[in-house]
Amino acid sequence: VVPHPRPGSEKTLKTLLREYEKANGDALERMPIVGHPTLVIENEHIYQMTHNPEWGGEIAAQTARQMDDYLAKYGLIASQQATIADLRRPENVHMRTSDYTMEMLESFKECSKHADVVCIESTGGKEVFDYALLRQDIGGILFGIGYLGCLDMEWMWNQIVAICKENKCIAGGDTNCSEANTAMFMAGGMTSKDVPHVIAALARSIAAARTLVAYECGATGPGKDCAYENPIIKAMTGVPITTEGKVSACAHSDLASNLIAAVCDIWSNEAVEYHDMFGATTTSVFAEILGYDCAMFNSAIELGYQKEMKEILINSDIFRDSHSLIVAPDNAWEIGNAIVANTAKGYYPRARAGAMKAGSIILAEPRMKLTALRKKPYRRR
């Protein structure tokens, strides 16, 4: 579960510590009540937690202490992921030498002393990507995500992995949230026509070639939840992945909510702001929902119905959107193969090969549900 603090609670370290204590504590408390045996809590940094590295460190230490208490009291097996915020805006700062960069690296050092896993949503190449996306310039998208993003990740992840080794922490993974998810969200639902869904799907396949860099540098997973490219990552590397779908509707909408669960190792909700609901607070409610999904997935395996469960999840969404189509496991495998087969040629050739494979898969599929809606003419607003 991924709790987010309420606006205003970030004003001081004291108020933010209290907010996380309650939000994480409520989620932990709900697990023994409903009999869920395990929980992963992701503390996804808000700006202040990375900008003040000691804040992120203290919140990570507090969360670790809470988890120790629940292990001692109820035998609950819990783990903590800290996701450091990428404070850099590529168009405004030098990506390697800015003060923000130093704060991020310091945050990795502080949080990896207490968290079990650290991750990041890195933003390299976003300045070029944003320009290219608005112009449907696939060359620019390849350059932004598939080349610049890879160079930035290689530079960043070699340092993250070294820090994690020093502090005996797991170097989890990265996500192309800042680019491929931007494209996916701008493409939107079936009635949206601001960005073509196929461009967003191609951006996703390029993102897989980019996010792979973390694992090439020594990250071991679990991959970051909002990396919708993770099924392709899993096909290429075999690392455990976190995914998010229907339970992340509290944070955003997507068209692959069941399908994306088909190959998950950890099931997530992206982000839920801490508030009251009828059933309790949001963090306890969403942790319970996630836990029941996991119980269903695990029961499918125990009963020998894992293939049937996988097919139900995939077939509920596969023709809903080109994005869903390309991250379906068989297609993810094909795209992953294209990327891996071209890795020796460089970052750009492998990203292009992945995108070409994704494009050929989309072109060859006549059953897309989106097609009829997209045939309607665009109207001037």
Add this chain to the structure above:
Amino acid sequence: MKDMEALPEDEGNFVDMCLKKYKKDVKGFNPDSYGLK
């Protein structure tokens, strides 16, 4: 697909082409941020 097929095969040629284009077109793009000239 045609747009992708038309792009250079070679990474060096592609990067040269992109640096020339996006250094001019994208406000704030600094190749040095990525170890590029």
